[in-house]
Amino acid sequence: MNFNAETFDMDGIGEDLFFLSNGHISPVWYSVLARAGYFPVAELGTFRKLSSRLQGHPSTDKKLPGIRMASGSLGQGLSVAAGAAQVKKLTGDQGIVYTLHGDGELQEGQIWEAAMYAAANKVDNLIATIDYNGRQIDGDVEDVMSLGNLAQKWLAFGWEVLEMDGHQFEDIRAKMTAAKALCGKGKPVVIIMKTEMGQGVDYMMGSHKWHGVAPNAEQLTAALAQLEESLGDY
Amino acid sequence: MEFEILGNKDTRSGFGEGLAELGRTNPDVVALCADLTGSLKMDAFQKENPDRFFQAGIAEANMIGLAAGMTIGGKIPYTGTFANFSTGRVYDQIRQSVAYSQKNVKICASHAGLTLGEDGATHQILEDIGMMRMLPNMTVIVPADFNQTKQATIAIAEHKGPVYLRFGRPVMPIFVKPDAKFVIGKADVLAEGTDVTIIACGHLVWKSIEALAILKEKGISAELINMHTIKPLDVQAILASAGKTGCVVTAEEHMMNGGLGEAVSQVLSRELPCPQEYVAVNDSFGESGTPMELMTKYGIDTQDVVNAAMKAVARKA
Numbered sequence: 001m002n003f004n005a006e007t008f009d010m011d012g013i014g015e016d017l018f019f020l021s022n023g024h025i026s027p028v029w030y031s032v033l034a035r036a037g038y039f040p041v042a043e044l045g046t047f048r049k050l051s052s053r054l055q056g057h058p059s060t061d062k063k064l065p066g067i068r069m070a071s072g073s074l075g076q077g078l079s080v081a082a083g084a085a086q087v088k089k090l091t092g093d094q095g096i097v098y099t100l101h102g103d104g105e106l107q108e109g110q111i112w113e114a115a116m117y118a119a120a121n122k123v124d125n126l127i128a129t130i131d132y133n134g135r136q137i138d139g140d141v142e143d144v145m146s147l148g149n150l151a152q153k154w155l156a157f158g159w160e161v162l163e164m165d166g167h168q169f170e171d172i173r174a175k176m177t178a179a180k181a182l183c184g185k186g187k188p189v190v191i192i193m194k195t196e197m198g199q200g201v202d203y204m205m206g207s208h209k210w211h212g213v214a215p216n217a218e219q220l221t222a223a224l225a226q227l228e229e230s231l232g233d234y
Numbered sequence: 235m236e237f238e239i240l241g242n243k244d245t246r247s248g249f250g251e252g253l254a255e256l257g258r259t260n261p262d263v264v265a266l267c268a269d270l271t272g273s274l275k276m277d278a279f280q281k282e283n284p285d286r287f288f289q290a291g292i293a294e295a296n297m298i299g300l301a302a303g304m305t306i307g308g309k310i311p312y313t314g315t316f317a318n319f320s321t322g323r324v325y326d327q328i329r330q331s332v333a334y335s336q337k338n339v340k341i342c343a344s345h346a347g348l349t350l351g352e353d354g355a356t357h358q359i360l361e362d363i364g365m366m367r368m369l370p371n372m373t374v375i376v377p378a379d380f381n382q383t384k385q386a387t388i389a390i391a392e393h394k395g396p397v398y399l400r401f402g403r404p405v406m407p408i409f410v411k412p413d414a415k416f417v418i419g420k421a422d423v424l425a426e427g428t429d430v431t432i433i434a435c436g437h438l439v440w441k442s443i444e445a446l447a448i449l450k451e452k453g454i455s456a457e458l459i460n461m462h463t464i465k466p467l468d469v470q471a472i473l474a475s476a477g478k479t480g481c482v483v484t485a486e487e488h489m490m491n492g493g494l495g496e497a498v499s500q501v502l503s504r505e506l507p508c509p510q511e512y513v514a515v516n517d518s519f520g521e522s523g524t525p526m527e528l529m530t531k532y533g534i535d536t537q538d539v540v541n542a543a544m545k546a547v548a549r550k551a
Binding site for chain 1: 264285286288290291293295296297298299300301302303304306307308309311326327329330331334335336337
């Protein structure tokens with residue numbers, strides 16, 4: 001991928017592309033983009049403020065380098081990615097198209113329209129990843145609306161399915177490598193990444209209630225005290 | 235003024251011919267369809283450019299997302315399905331992935347309005363112009379006949395940004411010259427007059443041409459504007475004509491709420507208050523019937539344009 005703000009362009013010809021479909025995790029994405037060199041880390045402080053390029057949900061209209069599609073209204077990113085991947089195949093572009101989805105987002109019907117399309121059309125330069133943390137705003141995904149056997153669903157839709165421990169870097173590297181090796185073989189690839197929301201922060205783990213709530217100053221201090229490696233930036 | 239009828243065809247066939255021509259001349263144009271290739275007359279493009287044609291199946295939301303994604307890499311996607319499934323069914327996908335994201339997608343919508351006919355109200359969308367013109371970044375085009383639909387289909391490939399192109403099913407007279415140049419946002423003055431300005435779009439342009447002759451017999455000199463671009467609206471054309479005639483009729487195959495008439499009234503109320511009458515469907519769903527039966531029953535026929543013009547003229551006094 002091209003991590004240079006100066007040369008970032010919307011078309012991304014010859015590059016790998018990434019689409020964030022669950023746009024509400026924009027703080028994570030912005031943090032990654034800033035540290036990858038797309039914009040100054042200091043600009044992160046403008047998040048959700050008036051006239052900021054860092055909108056509450058990702059947008060293209062403020063011209064923040066790194067973002068190619070607005071997201072926030074859920075379930076649209078897989079279609080967009082399949083379209084971009086389809087064009088890469090049409091033009092002989094070797095780039096791979098990646099997406100990230102929430103698990104609750106998979107309740108949106110459009111995801112499964114796109115899943116059906118990508119398999120039927122052998123969009124095999126597409127790697128979808130799912131943050132399978134089992135939580136959504138109203139409760140546990142299992143209680144709000146169960147996804148059933150998620151791996152079996154993707155298999156039934158004709159995808160290659162990999163499962164990953166989303167907190168183990170070695171497993172992440174191994175599964176990403178495996179996913180890339182599966183590209184070009186006639187099937188789209190999905191990685192179900194098992195994660196824990198609020199991993200490493202005792203009062204956040206095991207609950208859905210922090211899904212849409214930001215910690216206050218006191219809670220933030222308590223959380224960062226438990227995550228020493230992330231303290232440096234703050 | 236005499237109008238020469240150059241033939242009779244459906245506007246959707248104009249789209250099909252325009253798309254086929256683009257297939258031959260512009261390698262960046264790709265097309266997507268949601269299981270209505272024959273109805274949209276996209277067969278020729280599909281046959282000649284199988285690698286640039288994408289069958290999305292009966293999954294319109296995904297089709298809009300695919301099209302948005304296909305712009306990344308420089309393609310110009312044309313999506314094709316009925317107007318109802320091109321707008322109402324996929325409004326949020328258009329809003330976020332196309333309009334807000336400023337993607338160069340051409341949403342091509344056939345079978346718009348009552349003239350879809352016998353399939354009935356489930357398919358007869360009369361709100362689509364309103365939905366699309368409310369979206370920032372969206373250009374909204376409603377060509378008047380076969381030739382103009384073909385010309386508009388070709389012209390929008392040169393416009394960078396989202397476009398909603400609306401056309402229909404019934405066979406109607408062709409009166410736009412085959413070599414006419416389509417300019418987005420530039421209205422065509424089809425007839426000059428002094429008593430009333432008729433501003434029409436789509437199939438109502440032909441109905442208004444028919445109305446001109448009847449009005450002439452009644453001693454009313456009507457000016458007729460083909461407002462093929464609803465957004466951006468040709469404000470200059472409206473003001474120049476209404477300034478001369480002093481009253482306006484708007485005519486469209488659409489709901490009164492949200493349509494061309496409302497767009498025109500926004501201009502007049504601010505810039506040049508004068509009587510305006512609306513030929514449009516008044517807060518009602520349609521029903522099954524032949525296209526022409528429906529236009530008569532729902533008040534968007536030739537006689538309705540005549541009556542509206544006479545009323546507008548009478549209100550000037």
